[in-house]
Amino acid sequence: MRPKVYILGSTGQDSVTMKHYLNSFDTYYIYNPVIDIDDYSAIRNLIQERPSFLLNFAGFSSPTESELNSQKSFQTNFNSVVNILECIKKYSPGTRFFSAGSIKEVEDSIYGKSKKFCGEMVKMYREKHGLWAIHSQMSNHTSIYQKENFVV
Secondary structure, eight states, X not given: OOOEEXXXXXXXXXXXXHHHHHHTTTOSEEEOOOOOTTOHHHHHHHHTTOOSEEEEOOXXXXXXXXXXXXXXXXXXXXXXXXXXXXXXXXXXXXXXXEEEOOGGGGSSSHHHHHHHHHHHHHHHHXXXXXXXXXXXXXXOOOOTTSOTTOOO
C-alpha cells in the first residue's frame, strides 16, 4: 500500500512544489486537504485518518502581514502546530510530521517568534513523546508558483 502524504497549505508555492516533487516518484498518495488549521476538531479529524506523513506549510508566511495581524498570526502559526502535534500523539503516533519554519526565527518579531516556538514544540514532542517530527528553518526562496503579491 502506498503511503498517504497530507500537505497543508495547499495553495502556497512550497506545497505546490512539494506535491509536484512527490508525484514524480509515483510512490505516494498525495492529499491536499483544505481545512481551517485554527480548528482543533478539523485537525483531529484529519489526523484520525492516519496519514503516513503530514507536511505543514500552512500559516502566515509574510512577516509584514504577521506584524499587522499579530494575534491571528501567532495563533495560526503556533497553536496549529501544537494542535497537530497533540493530535498525532493521541491518534496517530506513527505519522511523520514536517513543520516549515523560517530563517527569520532569529529575529525579534511576531512572525519570527511564532516560528521559533513551533520549532521548540516540535523538538519537545519528538524528545518527550517519541514522535517523528522535524522543523526546518527555510530561507527566502522563490519558484514559478510564488504569488505575484508576495515579495521576497
